[in-house]
Amino acid sequence: MVRLSFNIILMLLLLAGCNAAPEKPTEKEDISILMASQPKKVLKGERVTIRVYDFNGLEGLLNREDDKTYVVNFWATWCKPCIEELPSFEKLNAKYNQENVTVVLVSLDFPSRAEELLIPFVENRNLKSHVLLLDDPKMNTWIPKVDKEWSGAIPATVIFNRDKRGFYEKSFTFNELEKELLGFIN
Numbered sequence: 800m801v802r803l804s805f806n807i808i809l810m811l812l813l814l815a816g817c818n819a820a821p822e823k824p825t826e827k828e829d830i831s832i833l834m835a836s837q838p839k840k841v842l843k844g845e846r847v848t849i850r851v852y853d854f855n856g857l858e859g860l861l862n863r864e865d866d867k868t869y870v871v872n873f874w875a876t877w878c879k880p881c882i883e884e885l886p887s888f889e890k891l892n893a894k895y896n897q898e899n900v901t902v903v904l905v906s907l908d909f910p911s912r913a914e915e916l917l918i919p920f921v922e923n924r925n926l927k928s929h930v931l932l933l934d935d936p937k938m939n940t941w942i943p944k945v946d947k948e949w950s951g952a953i954p955a956t957v958i959f960n961r962d963k964r965g966f967y968e969k970s971f972t973f974n975e976l977e978k979e980l981l982g983f984i985n
Contacts, residue, residue: 854941
């Protein structure tokens with residue numbers, strides 16, 4: 800009798816699992832929803848997809864006023880301080896991605912070399928944060944729209960939510976980055 804009950808319970812659990820609601824798409828898959836427009840181009844590697852936006856497309860993300868806190872880092876594969884701080888953003892993404900925090904890595908790499916350099920870089924480092932490529936040569940127009948004080952140097956980071964905004968033209972260690980983020984989510 801115990802054996803039969805166990806088998807029935809196991810079968811019911813399996814059936815219940817099959818009828819469960821499908822998992823909600825991961826935040827990683829939803830980055831295009833955060834943008835104001837469709838990408839100019841989509842680059843595909845073996846394991847990653849990188850959407851290419853002009854600043855008009857990116858601007859919608861930088862001005863979101865929802866319940867999330869955004870950490871947006873401007874970087875490039877040719878920028879040594881940017882590369883050195885990337886693990887801090889990845890660690891922040893892993894630690895806070897379930898706490899309404901979205902980390903976006905905006906590459907300023909040369910679009911003509913993205914398939915050759917950026918995609919292999921992202922794949923080899925197995926980056927889990929959202930990565931997109933900004934392709935807009937009118938930097939004198941869009942840099943002050945990110946922050947009036949930005950000289951254009953990278954790395955640069957914007958952390959914001961609907962109540963607060965901070966701009967940082969500097970490199971971060973994980974502890975420094977986490978401390979800044981906690982000022983937004985606490």
